[in-house]
Amino acid sequence: MRRSLPARFGLALLQMAVAAFVLIPFFWMLSVSLKPTTEPFAIPARLWPEAPTLANYVTAFRPEFRDYFLNSVVVSLSTVAITVTLGLLAAYAFSRARLLVITGLMSLVVLAQMFPHSAIIIPIYKMMRAADLLNTYTSLIVAYVSVTLPVAIWMLHGFLAKLPVSLEEAANIDGAGPIRVFWEIVVPLARPGIIATAVYVLIVTWQEFLFALSFTSSKAMRTLPVGLNDFIGQYGIRYGELMASSVMVSVPVVAVFFLLQRYFVAGLTAGAVKG
Amino acid sequence: MLWLLIAPTAILLTAFMYYPMVGTVIESFYQTSFINPRPQFAGWAIYEKVLASREFSEILWNSVVWTLGVVLLQNVLGFLVALLLNQGLPAQGLLRAIVLLPWILPGVVTAILWRFMYDPQLGLINSILIRLGLLEDNVAWLAESRTAMAAVIFAAVWKGFPFSMLIYLAALQNVDREQIEAATIDGAGPLRRLIDVTLPAIRDVVAVNVVLTMILTFNYFDLVWVLTRGGPQNATHIFPTRIFETGFGQFRFGEAAAYGVFSILVLAVLVAFYVIVQRANAARRHTA
Numbered sequence: 001m002r003r004s005l006p007a008r009f010g011l012a013l014l015q016m017a018v019a020a021f022v023l024i025p026f027f028w029m030l031s032v033s034l035k036p037t038t039e040p041f042a043i044p045a046r047l048w049p050e051a052p053t054l055a056n057y058v059t060a061f062r063p064e065f066r067d068y069f070l071n072s073v074v075v076s077l078s079t080v081a082i083t084v085t086l087g088l089l090a091a092y093a094f095s096r097a098r099l100l101v102i103t104g105l106m107s108l109v110v111l112a113q114m115f116p117h118s119a120i121i122i123p124i125y126k127m128m129r130a131a132d133l134l135n136t137y138t139s140l141i142v143a144y145v146s147v148t149l150p151v152a153i154w155m156l157h158g159f160l161a162k163l164p165v166s167l168e169e170a171a172n173i174d175g176a177g178p179i180r181v182f183w184e185i186v187v188p189l190a191r192p193g194i195i196a197t198a199v200y201v202l203i204v205t206w207q208e209f210l211f212a213l214s215f216t217s218s219k220a221m222r223t224l225p226v227g228l229n230d231f232i233g234q235y236g237i238r239y240g241e242l243m244a245s246s247v248m249v250s251v252p253v254v255a256v257f258f259l260l261q262r263y264f265v266a267g268l269t270a271g272a273v274k275g
Numbered sequence: 276m277l278w279l280l281i282a283p284t285a286i287l288l289t290a291f292m293y294y295p296m297v298g299t300v301i302e303s304f305y306q307t308s309f310i311n312p313r314p315q316f317a318g319w320a321i322y323e324k325v326l327a328s329r330e331f332s333e334i335l336w337n338s339v340v341w342t343l344g345v346v347l348l349q350n351v352l353g354f355l356v357a358l359l360l361n362q363g364l365p366a367q368g369l370l371r372a373i374v375l376l377p378w379i380l381p382g383v384v385t386a387i388l389w390r391f392m393y394d395p396q397l398g399l400i401n402s403i404l405i406r407l408g409l410l411e412d413n414v415a416w417l418a419e420s421r422t423a424m425a426a427v428i429f430a431a432v433w434k435g436f437p438f439s440m441l442i443y444l445a446a447l448q449n450v451d452r453e454q455i456e457a458a459t460i461d462g463a464g465p466l467r468r469l470i471d472v473t474l475p476a477i478r479d480v481v482a483v484n485v486v487l488t489m490i491l492t493f494n495y496f497d498l499v500w501v502l503t504r505g506g507p508q509n510a511t512h513i514f515p516t517r518i519f520e521t522g523f524g525q526f527r528f529g530e531a532a533a534y535g536v537f538s539i540l541v542l543a544v545l546v547a548f549y550v551i552v553q554r555a556n557a558a559r560r561h562t563a
Protein backbone atom coordinates (compact mmCIF):
# COMPACT_ATOMS: atom_id res chain seq x y z
CA MET A 1 0.00 0.00 0.00
CA ARG A 2 1.38 3.46 -0.87
CA ARG A 3 1.10 6.13 1.74
CA SER A 4 1.60 9.87 1.66
CA LEU A 5 4.59 11.35 3.41
CA PRO A 6 2.61 12.92 6.29
CA ALA A 7 0.83 9.60 6.86
CA ARG A 8 4.12 7.75 7.04
CA PHE A 9 5.51 10.35 9.40
CA GLY A 10 2.47 10.10 11.65
CA LEU A 11 2.64 6.32 11.81
CA ALA A 12 6.34 6.43 12.64
CA LEU A 13 5.56 8.85 15.48
CA LEU A 14 2.90 6.48 16.78
CA GLN A 15 5.37 3.61 16.67
CA MET A 16 7.82 5.64 18.69
CA ALA A 17 5.15 6.59 21.21
CA VAL A 18 4.26 2.92 21.75
CA ALA A 19 7.94 2.00 22.13
CA ALA A 20 8.43 4.83 24.63
CA PHE A 21 5.38 3.83 26.68
CA VAL A 22 6.77 0.31 27.00
CA LEU A 23 10.44 1.08 27.33
CA ILE A 24 10.66 4.08 29.66
CA PRO A 25 9.97 2.04 32.82
CA PHE A 26 12.51 -0.60 31.69
CA PHE A 27 15.08 2.03 30.90
CA TRP A 28 14.59 3.57 34.29
CA MET A 29 14.89 0.22 36.08
CA LEU A 30 18.24 -0.34 34.35
CA SER A 31 19.40 3.19 34.96
CA VAL A 32 18.64 3.11 38.70
CA SER A 33 20.26 -0.32 39.04
CA LEU A 34 23.46 1.18 37.56
CA LYS A 35 23.48 4.25 39.79
CA PRO A 36 26.19 4.32 42.42
CA THR A 37 24.73 4.36 45.93
CA THR A 38 26.71 7.51 46.61
CA GLU A 39 24.97 9.42 43.82
CA PRO A 40 22.05 10.93 45.69
CA PHE A 41 18.67 10.73 44.05
CA ALA A 42 18.21 13.76 41.93
CA ILE A 43 14.89 15.48 42.51
CA PRO A 44 13.24 15.52 40.06
CA ALA A 45 14.51 12.10 38.98
CA ARG A 46 17.27 11.97 36.37
CA LEU A 47 16.96 9.39 33.63
CA TRP A 48 20.56 8.21 33.23
CA PRO A 49 23.28 7.93 35.93
CA GLU A 50 26.38 10.11 35.66
CA ALA A 51 28.81 7.34 36.58
CA PRO A 52 27.27 3.91 35.90
CA THR A 53 28.53 1.06 38.09
CA LEU A 54 27.73 -2.59 38.77
CA ALA A 55 28.08 -2.09 42.53
CA ASN A 56 24.34 -2.62 43.13
CA TYR A 57 24.49 -5.95 41.34
CA VAL A 58 27.42 -7.12 43.44
CA THR A 59 25.63 -6.16 46.66
CA ALA A 60 22.28 -7.57 45.53
CA PHE A 61 23.80 -10.92 44.63
CA ARG A 62 23.92 -11.79 48.31
CA PRO A 63 23.78 -15.37 49.67
CA GLU A 64 19.99 -15.31 50.19
CA PHE A 65 19.49 -14.17 46.62
CA ARG A 66 21.60 -17.10 45.41
CA ASP A 67 19.48 -19.50 47.51
CA TYR A 68 16.26 -18.08 46.10
CA PHE A 69 17.69 -18.29 42.61
CA LEU A 70 18.60 -21.94 43.04
CA ASN A 71 15.15 -22.71 44.49
CA SER A 72 13.47 -21.02 41.54
CA VAL A 73 15.62 -22.91 39.05
CA VAL A 74 14.90 -26.29 40.67
CA VAL A 75 11.16 -25.70 41.01
CA SER A 76 10.70 -24.17 37.54
CA LEU A 77 12.73 -26.71 35.60
CA SER A 78 11.11 -29.65 37.41
CA THR A 79 7.68 -28.21 36.73
CA VAL A 80 8.43 -27.64 33.05
CA ALA A 81 9.74 -31.19 32.62
CA ILE A 82 6.85 -32.88 34.43
CA THR A 83 4.08 -30.69 33.01
CA VAL A 84 5.26 -31.02 29.42
CA THR A 85 5.66 -34.81 29.73
CA LEU A 86 2.29 -35.42 31.38
CA GLY A 87 0.63 -32.81 29.20
CA LEU A 88 1.95 -34.35 26.01
CA LEU A 89 0.70 -37.80 26.97
CA ALA A 90 -2.73 -36.50 27.91
CA ALA A 91 -3.02 -34.18 24.91
CA TYR A 92 -2.11 -37.07 22.62
CA ALA A 93 -4.80 -39.24 24.14
CA PHE A 94 -7.36 -36.43 23.87
CA SER A 95 -6.48 -35.69 20.25
CA ARG A 96 -6.63 -39.33 19.13
CA ALA A 97 -9.62 -40.49 21.16
CA ARG A 98 -12.95 -41.10 19.46
CA LEU A 99 -14.83 -41.92 22.66
CA LEU A 100 -17.20 -39.18 23.76
CA VAL A 101 -16.29 -39.79 27.42
CA ILE A 102 -12.67 -38.87 26.77
CA THR A 103 -13.37 -35.78 24.68
CA GLY A 104 -15.80 -34.74 27.42
CA LEU A 105 -12.97 -34.96 29.94
CA MET A 106 -11.03 -32.54 27.76
CA SER A 107 -13.57 -29.81 28.54
CA LEU A 108 -13.06 -30.44 32.25
CA VAL A 109 -9.34 -29.87 31.69
CA VAL A 110 -9.97 -26.65 29.78
CA LEU A 111 -12.38 -25.49 32.50
CA ALA A 112 -9.72 -25.99 35.18
CA GLN A 113 -7.46 -23.33 33.67
CA MET A 114 -10.00 -20.72 34.76
CA PHE A 115 -10.11 -21.71 38.44
CA PRO A 116 -9.12 -18.91 40.80
CA HIS A 117 -5.92 -19.92 42.57
CA SER A 118 -6.73 -17.80 45.58
CA ALA A 119 -10.00 -19.69 46.06
CA ILE A 120 -8.51 -23.20 45.92
CA ILE A 121 -5.32 -22.51 47.83
CA ILE A 122 -6.64 -23.09 51.36
CA PRO A 123 -7.61 -26.78 50.87
CA ILE A 124 -4.33 -27.38 48.99
CA TYR A 125 -2.40 -25.72 51.81
CA LYS A 126 -4.14 -27.94 54.38
CA MET A 127 -3.35 -31.07 52.35
CA MET A 128 0.30 -30.10 52.10
CA ARG A 129 0.40 -29.33 55.81
CA ALA A 130 -1.21 -32.68 56.66
CA ALA A 131 1.35 -34.47 54.47
CA ASP A 132 4.13 -32.46 56.13
CA LEU A 133 5.16 -31.05 52.76
CA LEU A 134 5.12 -27.31 53.52
CA ASN A 135 8.53 -25.73 52.89
CA THR A 136 9.53 -28.40 50.40
CA TYR A 137 10.17 -28.32 46.68
CA THR A 138 7.60 -31.11 46.34
CA SER A 139 4.69 -28.97 47.54
CA LEU A 140 5.48 -26.24 45.04
CA ILE A 141 6.18 -28.59 42.14
CA VAL A 142 2.97 -30.56 42.70
CA ALA A 143 0.92 -27.36 42.89
CA TYR A 144 2.62 -25.84 39.83
CA VAL A 145 2.24 -28.98 37.73
CA SER A 146 -1.46 -29.08 38.60
CA VAL A 147 -2.15 -25.46 37.73
CA THR A 148 -0.06 -25.42 34.52
CA LEU A 149 -1.27 -28.76 33.11
CA PRO A 150 -4.62 -27.45 31.81
CA VAL A 151 -3.07 -24.70 29.64
CA ALA A 152 -0.25 -27.02 28.56
CA ILE A 153 -2.72 -29.69 27.44
CA TRP A 154 -4.81 -27.07 25.66
CA MET A 155 -1.79 -25.71 23.76
CA LEU A 156 -0.38 -29.16 22.90
CA HIS A 157 -3.80 -30.40 21.87
CA GLY A 158 -3.98 -27.59 19.32
CA PHE A 159 -0.75 -28.85 17.75
CA LEU A 160 -1.42 -32.57 17.90
CA ALA A 161 -4.91 -32.22 16.45
CA LYS A 162 -3.36 -30.75 13.31
CA LEU A 163 -0.85 -33.59 12.76
CA PRO A 164 -1.98 -36.04 10.08
CA VAL A 165 -3.04 -39.34 11.63
CA SER A 166 -2.16 -41.11 8.36
CA LEU A 167 1.57 -40.98 9.23
CA GLU A 168 0.94 -42.84 12.47
CA GLU A 169 -1.27 -45.36 10.71
CA ALA A 170 1.39 -45.98 8.08
CA ALA A 171 4.02 -46.57 10.77
CA ASN A 172 1.58 -48.90 12.49
CA ILE A 173 1.16 -50.95 9.33
CA ASP A 174 4.95 -51.10 9.02
CA GLY A 175 4.94 -52.86 12.37
CA ALA A 176 5.93 -50.02 14.74
CA GLY A 177 4.38 -50.40 18.20
CA PRO A 178 2.46 -47.55 19.85
CA ILE A 179 5.47 -46.43 21.91
CA ARG A 180 7.72 -46.23 18.86
CA VAL A 181 5.04 -44.38 16.89
CA PHE A 182 4.69 -41.86 19.70
CA TRP A 183 8.40 -41.41 20.24
CA GLU A 184 9.60 -41.43 16.64
CA ILE A 185 6.69 -39.81 14.81
CA VAL A 186 4.50 -37.78 17.13
CA VAL A 187 7.16 -36.20 19.36
CA PRO A 188 9.43 -34.94 16.53
CA LEU A 189 6.47 -33.54 14.59
CA ALA A 190 5.08 -31.81 17.67
CA ARG A 191 8.43 -30.27 18.59
CA PRO A 192 7.45 -26.63 17.90
CA GLY A 193 4.37 -27.11 20.07
CA ILE A 194 6.41 -28.74 22.82
CA ILE A 195 8.88 -25.84 22.83
CA ALA A 196 6.08 -23.26 22.86
CA THR A 197 4.40 -25.01 25.77
CA ALA A 198 7.64 -25.37 27.71
CA VAL A 199 8.35 -21.63 27.34
CA TYR A 200 4.84 -20.79 28.51
CA VAL A 201 5.10 -23.04 31.56
CA LEU A 202 8.50 -21.57 32.38
CA ILE A 203 7.23 -17.98 32.21
CA VAL A 204 4.28 -18.82 34.46
CA THR A 205 6.26 -20.85 36.99
CA TRP A 206 9.25 -18.52 37.22
CA GLN A 207 7.00 -15.69 38.40
CA GLU A 208 4.47 -17.67 40.46
CA PHE A 209 3.89 -15.82 43.69
CA LEU A 210 0.73 -16.85 45.54
CA PHE A 211 1.55 -20.54 46.17
CA ALA A 212 5.21 -19.79 46.89
CA LEU A 213 4.23 -17.09 49.38
CA SER A 214 1.75 -19.38 51.17
CA PHE A 215 3.75 -22.63 51.19
CA THR A 216 7.22 -21.38 52.13
CA SER A 217 7.45 -19.84 55.58
CA SER A 218 11.11 -20.86 55.91
CA LYS A 219 13.46 -18.40 54.27
CA ALA A 220 15.69 -21.15 52.93
CA MET A 221 12.90 -22.49 50.70
CA ARG A 222 11.65 -19.24 49.15
CA THR A 223 11.68 -18.64 45.44
CA LEU A 224 12.74 -15.41 43.72
CA PRO A 225 9.34 -13.65 43.56
CA VAL A 226 8.78 -14.17 47.30
CA GLY A 227 12.37 -13.21 48.03
CA LEU A 228 12.00 -10.00 46.03
CA ASN A 229 8.81 -9.19 47.90
CA ASP A 230 10.72 -9.61 51.18
CA PHE A 231 13.43 -7.27 49.93
CA ILE A 232 10.88 -4.43 49.68
CA GLY A 233 10.51 -4.54 53.44
CA GLN A 234 14.21 -5.03 54.14
CA TYR A 235 15.80 -2.75 51.55
CA GLY A 236 12.80 -0.60 50.62
CA ILE A 237 14.70 2.65 50.46
CA ARG A 238 17.65 1.14 48.60
CA TYR A 239 16.01 1.20 45.20
CA GLY A 240 19.33 0.66 43.43
CA GLU A 241 19.72 -2.82 44.92
CA LEU A 242 16.03 -3.57 44.50
CA MET A 243 16.21 -2.71 40.79
CA ALA A 244 19.43 -4.70 40.35
CA SER A 245 17.73 -7.75 41.91
CA SER A 246 14.70 -7.20 39.69
CA VAL A 247 16.87 -7.14 36.58
CA MET A 248 18.63 -10.35 37.64
CA VAL A 249 15.26 -12.06 38.25
CA SER A 250 13.95 -11.01 34.83
CA VAL A 251 16.97 -11.73 32.63
CA PRO A 252 16.60 -15.56 32.50
CA VAL A 253 12.96 -15.56 31.29
CA VAL A 254 13.45 -12.64 28.94
CA ALA A 255 16.46 -14.40 27.38
CA VAL A 256 14.64 -17.72 26.97
CA PHE A 257 11.65 -15.93 25.53
CA PHE A 258 13.63 -14.08 22.89
CA LEU A 259 15.60 -17.17 21.91
CA LEU A 260 12.42 -19.18 21.36
CA GLN A 261 10.01 -16.39 20.49
CA ARG A 262 9.00 -17.59 17.06
CA TYR A 263 7.80 -20.96 18.37
CA PHE A 264 6.05 -19.38 21.27
CA VAL A 265 4.08 -16.68 19.48
CA ALA A 266 2.86 -19.16 16.87
CA GLY A 267 1.93 -21.71 19.54
CA LEU A 268 -0.01 -19.35 21.73
CA THR A 269 -1.94 -17.54 19.03
CA ALA A 270 -2.74 -20.66 17.00
CA GLY A 271 -4.90 -22.03 19.81
CA ALA A 272 -6.35 -18.69 20.86
CA VAL A 273 -7.45 -17.52 17.43
CA LYS A 274 -8.78 -20.89 16.42
CA GLY A 275 -10.91 -20.68 19.62
CA MET B 276 -4.34 -47.54 26.57
CA LEU B 277 -5.57 -43.98 26.11
CA TRP B 278 -6.91 -44.00 29.66
CA LEU B 279 -3.43 -44.76 30.93
CA LEU B 280 -2.06 -41.62 29.25
CA ILE B 281 -4.71 -39.46 30.87
CA ALA B 282 -4.49 -41.07 34.32
CA PRO B 283 -1.69 -38.92 35.84
CA THR B 284 -3.37 -35.72 34.70
CA ALA B 285 -6.77 -36.91 35.90
CA ILE B 286 -5.38 -37.74 39.35
CA LEU B 287 -3.53 -34.44 39.73
CA LEU B 288 -6.41 -32.28 38.53
CA THR B 289 -8.90 -34.13 40.70
CA ALA B 290 -6.77 -33.88 43.81
CA PHE B 291 -5.38 -30.35 43.39
CA MET B 292 -7.95 -28.48 41.28
CA TYR B 293 -11.42 -30.06 41.53
CA TYR B 294 -11.30 -31.37 45.08
CA PRO B 295 -10.06 -27.98 46.43
CA MET B 296 -13.04 -26.27 44.77
CA VAL B 297 -15.30 -28.47 46.88
CA GLY B 298 -12.93 -28.16 49.83
CA THR B 299 -13.28 -24.38 49.84
CA VAL B 300 -17.05 -24.65 50.04
CA ILE B 301 -16.77 -27.04 53.01
CA GLU B 302 -14.12 -24.86 54.63
CA SER B 303 -16.42 -21.83 54.49
CA PHE B 304 -18.75 -23.42 57.05
CA TYR B 305 -16.02 -23.87 59.67
CA GLN B 306 -14.70 -21.14 61.92
CA THR B 307 -10.98 -20.92 62.75
CA SER B 308 -8.81 -18.15 64.09
CA PHE B 309 -5.22 -17.57 65.08
CA ILE B 310 -6.03 -18.08 68.78
CA ASN B 311 -8.35 -21.02 68.14
CA PRO B 312 -7.07 -22.94 65.12
CA ARG B 313 -9.35 -25.98 65.66
CA PRO B 314 -12.15 -25.76 63.05
CA GLN B 315 -15.61 -25.41 64.58
CA PHE B 316 -18.79 -25.82 62.60
CA ALA B 317 -20.40 -22.43 62.15
CA GLY B 318 -23.26 -23.05 59.73
CA TRP B 319 -24.17 -19.93 57.78
CA ALA B 320 -22.71 -17.65 60.45
CA ILE B 321 -19.57 -16.79 58.45
CA TYR B 322 -21.59 -15.91 55.37
CA GLU B 323 -23.94 -13.74 57.41
CA LYS B 324 -21.01 -11.92 58.94
CA VAL B 325 -19.26 -11.43 55.60
CA LEU B 326 -22.39 -10.27 53.78
CA ALA B 327 -23.27 -7.82 56.54
CA SER B 328 -19.81 -6.24 56.56
CA ARG B 329 -19.14 -3.00 54.72
CA GLU B 330 -15.88 -4.54 53.58
CA PHE B 331 -17.64 -7.09 51.44
CA SER B 332 -19.43 -4.49 49.37
CA GLU B 333 -16.19 -2.51 49.09
CA ILE B 334 -14.34 -5.54 47.78
CA LEU B 335 -17.12 -6.44 45.37
CA TRP B 336 -17.17 -2.89 44.02
CA ASN B 337 -13.35 -2.76 43.79
CA SER B 338 -13.30 -6.05 41.91
CA VAL B 339 -15.81 -4.73 39.39
CA VAL B 340 -13.88 -1.48 38.86
CA TRP B 341 -10.55 -3.29 38.69
CA THR B 342 -11.72 -6.00 36.29
CA LEU B 343 -13.71 -3.77 33.94
CA GLY B 344 -11.04 -1.03 33.99
CA VAL B 345 -8.17 -3.35 33.17
CA VAL B 346 -10.10 -5.38 30.59
CA LEU B 347 -11.45 -2.36 28.75
CA LEU B 348 -8.16 -0.44 28.59
CA GLN B 349 -6.04 -3.51 27.93
CA ASN B 350 -8.20 -4.65 25.02
CA VAL B 351 -8.55 -1.21 23.45
CA LEU B 352 -4.84 -0.52 23.72
CA GLY B 353 -3.94 -4.04 22.61
CA PHE B 354 -6.21 -3.73 19.59
CA LEU B 355 -4.89 -0.31 18.57
CA VAL B 356 -1.27 -1.43 18.85
CA ALA B 357 -2.11 -4.59 16.88
CA LEU B 358 -3.59 -2.38 14.14
CA LEU B 359 -0.40 -0.32 14.12
CA LEU B 360 1.75 -3.45 13.92
CA ASN B 361 -0.35 -4.76 11.04
CA GLN B 362 0.41 -1.84 8.70
CA GLY B 363 3.53 -3.31 7.10
CA LEU B 364 5.70 -0.52 8.49
CA PRO B 365 9.48 -0.68 8.83
CA ALA B 366 10.90 -2.01 12.14
CA GLN B 367 7.67 -3.91 12.76
CA GLY B 368 9.31 -7.10 14.08
CA LEU B 369 11.49 -5.10 16.44
CA LEU B 370 8.52 -3.15 17.78
CA ARG B 371 6.53 -6.34 18.34
CA ALA B 372 9.40 -7.82 20.34
CA ILE B 373 9.68 -4.62 22.41
CA VAL B 374 5.95 -4.50 23.09
CA LEU B 375 6.00 -8.07 24.43
CA LEU B 376 8.57 -7.21 27.13
CA PRO B 377 6.16 -6.14 29.90
CA TRP B 378 4.17 -9.32 29.50
CA ILE B 379 7.22 -11.55 30.08
CA LEU B 380 8.39 -9.49 33.03
CA PRO B 381 7.56 -11.40 36.25
CA GLY B 382 4.53 -9.96 38.09
CA VAL B 383 6.44 -9.17 41.29
CA VAL B 384 9.15 -7.37 39.32
CA THR B 385 6.50 -5.34 37.49
CA ALA B 386 4.93 -4.42 40.82
CA ILE B 387 8.25 -3.34 42.37
CA LEU B 388 9.10 -1.33 39.27
CA TRP B 389 5.76 0.49 39.38
CA ARG B 390 5.95 1.06 43.14
CA PHE B 391 9.12 2.91 42.36
CA MET B 392 7.57 4.72 39.36
CA TYR B 393 4.79 5.97 41.66
CA ASP B 394 7.07 6.89 44.58
CA PRO B 395 6.02 10.42 45.62
CA GLN B 396 9.55 11.83 45.98
CA LEU B 397 11.79 9.62 43.86
CA GLY B 398 9.35 8.33 41.26
CA LEU B 399 9.46 9.05 37.57
CA ILE B 400 5.72 9.66 37.19
CA ASN B 401 5.70 12.73 39.43
CA SER B 402 8.89 14.12 37.90
CA ILE B 403 7.55 13.77 34.38
CA LEU B 404 4.17 15.26 35.22
CA ILE B 405 5.72 18.17 37.13
CA ARG B 406 8.22 18.87 34.37
CA LEU B 407 5.41 18.85 31.82
CA GLY B 408 3.52 21.30 34.02
CA LEU B 409 0.58 18.91 34.48
CA LEU B 410 1.11 18.64 38.21
CA GLU B 411 2.15 21.18 40.84
CA ASP B 412 2.93 19.05 43.87
CA ASN B 413 4.03 15.46 44.37
CA VAL B 414 1.13 13.02 44.54
CA ALA B 415 1.38 9.80 46.59
CA TRP B 416 -0.45 7.81 43.92
CA LEU B 417 -0.57 4.49 45.78
CA ALA B 418 -1.17 5.94 49.23
CA GLU B 419 -4.28 8.01 48.47
CA SER B 420 -7.67 6.35 48.25
CA ARG B 421 -8.67 8.60 45.37
CA THR B 422 -5.81 7.59 43.07
CA ALA B 423 -4.69 4.13 44.25
CA MET B 424 -7.09 2.06 42.15
CA ALA B 425 -6.41 4.04 38.97
CA ALA B 426 -2.67 3.70 39.55
CA VAL B 427 -2.91 -0.06 40.04
CA ILE B 428 -5.09 -0.42 36.92
CA PHE B 429 -2.62 1.60 34.85
CA ALA B 430 0.28 -0.65 35.88
CA ALA B 431 -1.79 -3.75 35.12
CA VAL B 432 -2.68 -2.45 31.67
CA TRP B 433 0.99 -1.75 30.95
CA LYS B 434 1.78 -5.35 31.82
CA GLY B 435 -1.26 -6.97 30.23
CA PHE B 436 -1.90 -5.22 26.90
CA PRO B 437 0.84 -7.13 25.00
CA PHE B 438 -1.12 -10.35 25.50
CA SER B 439 -4.26 -8.87 23.96
CA MET B 440 -2.17 -7.28 21.22
CA LEU B 441 -0.63 -10.63 20.29
CA ILE B 442 -4.03 -12.30 19.92
CA TYR B 443 -5.53 -9.40 17.97
CA LEU B 444 -2.50 -9.25 15.70
CA ALA B 445 -2.84 -12.94 14.85
CA ALA B 446 -6.53 -12.40 14.14
CA LEU B 447 -5.84 -9.36 11.95
CA GLN B 448 -3.34 -11.33 9.93
CA ASN B 449 -6.05 -13.90 9.23
CA VAL B 450 -8.47 -11.32 7.77
CA ASP B 451 -9.08 -11.93 4.09
CA ARG B 452 -6.91 -9.47 2.14
CA GLU B 453 -9.13 -9.68 -0.93
CA GLN B 454 -12.14 -8.36 1.01
CA ILE B 455 -10.11 -5.39 2.19
CA GLU B 456 -8.88 -4.69 -1.34
CA ALA B 457 -12.40 -5.01 -2.73
CA ALA B 458 -13.61 -2.46 -0.16
CA THR B 459 -10.75 -0.14 -1.10
CA ILE B 460 -11.71 -0.33 -4.78
CA ASP B 461 -15.29 0.45 -3.80
CA GLY B 462 -13.93 3.66 -2.32
CA ALA B 463 -14.03 2.83 1.41
CA GLY B 464 -11.56 4.82 3.50
CA PRO B 465 -9.45 3.25 6.29
CA LEU B 466 -12.08 3.86 8.97
CA ARG B 467 -14.92 2.38 6.85
CA ARG B 468 -12.76 -0.66 6.06
CA LEU B 469 -12.07 -1.12 9.75
CA ILE B 470 -15.75 -0.94 10.70
CA ASP B 471 -17.23 -2.80 7.72
CA VAL B 472 -14.62 -5.46 6.97
CA THR B 473 -12.03 -5.93 9.71
CA LEU B 474 -14.19 -5.72 12.84
CA PRO B 475 -16.89 -8.15 11.63
CA ALA B 476 -14.15 -10.57 10.57
CA ILE B 477 -12.52 -10.67 14.00
CA ARG B 478 -15.55 -10.24 16.26
CA ASP B 479 -15.31 -13.86 17.45
CA VAL B 480 -11.75 -13.32 18.61
CA VAL B 481 -12.67 -10.03 20.28
CA ALA B 482 -15.51 -11.64 22.23
CA VAL B 483 -13.41 -14.58 23.41
CA ASN B 484 -10.48 -12.34 24.27
CA VAL B 485 -12.57 -9.94 26.34
CA VAL B 486 -14.12 -12.71 28.44
CA LEU B 487 -10.77 -14.48 28.81
CA THR B 488 -8.97 -11.36 30.03
CA MET B 489 -11.89 -10.74 32.41
CA ILE B 490 -11.36 -14.15 34.01
CA LEU B 491 -7.58 -13.70 34.23
CA THR B 492 -7.86 -10.17 35.62
CA PHE B 493 -10.48 -11.06 38.22
CA ASN B 494 -8.09 -13.78 39.49
CA TYR B 495 -4.90 -11.71 39.40
CA PHE B 496 -3.14 -11.42 42.74
CA ASP B 497 0.57 -10.55 42.38
CA LEU B 498 0.44 -6.99 41.13
CA VAL B 499 -2.16 -5.61 43.54
CA TRP B 500 -0.68 -7.39 46.54
CA VAL B 501 2.87 -6.13 46.01
CA LEU B 502 1.78 -2.63 44.98
CA THR B 503 -0.67 -1.83 47.78
CA ARG B 504 -1.54 -4.93 49.90
CA GLY B 505 -5.15 -3.90 49.21
CA GLY B 506 -4.76 -0.48 50.82
CA PRO B 507 -5.08 2.38 51.50
CA GLN B 508 -8.18 1.68 53.65
CA ASN B 509 -9.25 -1.23 51.41
CA ALA B 510 -9.29 1.05 48.37
CA THR B 511 -7.65 -1.61 46.19
CA HIS B 512 -8.66 -4.79 48.00
CA ILE B 513 -10.04 -7.32 45.53
CA PHE B 514 -11.12 -10.92 46.12
CA PRO B 515 -7.69 -12.60 45.71
CA THR B 516 -5.89 -10.15 48.03
CA ARG B 517 -8.65 -10.32 50.63
CA ILE B 518 -8.63 -14.13 50.60
CA PHE B 519 -4.87 -14.25 51.04
CA GLU B 520 -4.82 -11.67 53.80
CA THR B 521 -7.67 -13.27 55.76
CA GLY B 522 -6.41 -16.83 55.30
CA PHE B 523 -2.65 -16.57 55.56
CA GLY B 524 -2.29 -13.25 57.37
CA GLN B 525 -4.96 -13.78 60.03
CA PHE B 526 -5.50 -17.55 59.83
CA ARG B 527 -9.26 -17.05 59.56
CA PHE B 528 -9.57 -19.81 56.97
CA GLY B 529 -13.35 -20.05 57.19
CA GLU B 530 -13.86 -16.41 56.32
CA ALA B 531 -11.22 -16.55 53.59
CA ALA B 532 -12.99 -19.58 52.13
CA ALA B 533 -16.32 -17.72 52.18
CA TYR B 534 -14.72 -14.97 50.10
CA GLY B 535 -13.35 -17.75 47.92
CA VAL B 536 -16.85 -19.15 47.37
CA PHE B 537 -18.12 -15.72 46.32
CA SER B 538 -15.28 -15.35 43.86
CA ILE B 539 -16.05 -18.83 42.47
CA LEU B 540 -19.67 -17.72 41.95
CA VAL B 541 -18.58 -14.61 40.05
CA LEU B 542 -16.23 -16.70 37.94
CA ALA B 543 -18.93 -19.25 37.23
CA VAL B 544 -20.95 -16.46 35.64
CA LEU B 545 -17.93 -15.34 33.57
CA VAL B 546 -17.12 -18.91 32.52
CA ALA B 547 -20.75 -19.44 31.50
CA PHE B 548 -20.42 -16.33 29.35
CA TYR B 549 -17.24 -17.73 27.86
CA VAL B 550 -18.92 -21.00 26.96
CA ILE B 551 -21.93 -19.20 25.43
CA VAL B 552 -19.64 -16.98 23.34
CA GLN B 553 -17.62 -19.98 22.17
CA ARG B 554 -20.79 -21.93 21.28
CA ALA B 555 -22.21 -18.98 19.36
CA ASN B 556 -18.93 -18.58 17.46
CA ALA B 557 -18.80 -22.26 16.60
CA ALA B 558 -22.43 -22.23 15.44
CA ARG B 559 -21.79 -19.22 13.24
CA ARG B 560 -18.70 -20.83 11.71
CA HIS B 561 -20.80 -23.87 11.03
CA THR B 562 -23.51 -22.04 9.14
CA ALA B 563 -21.11 -19.70 7.34
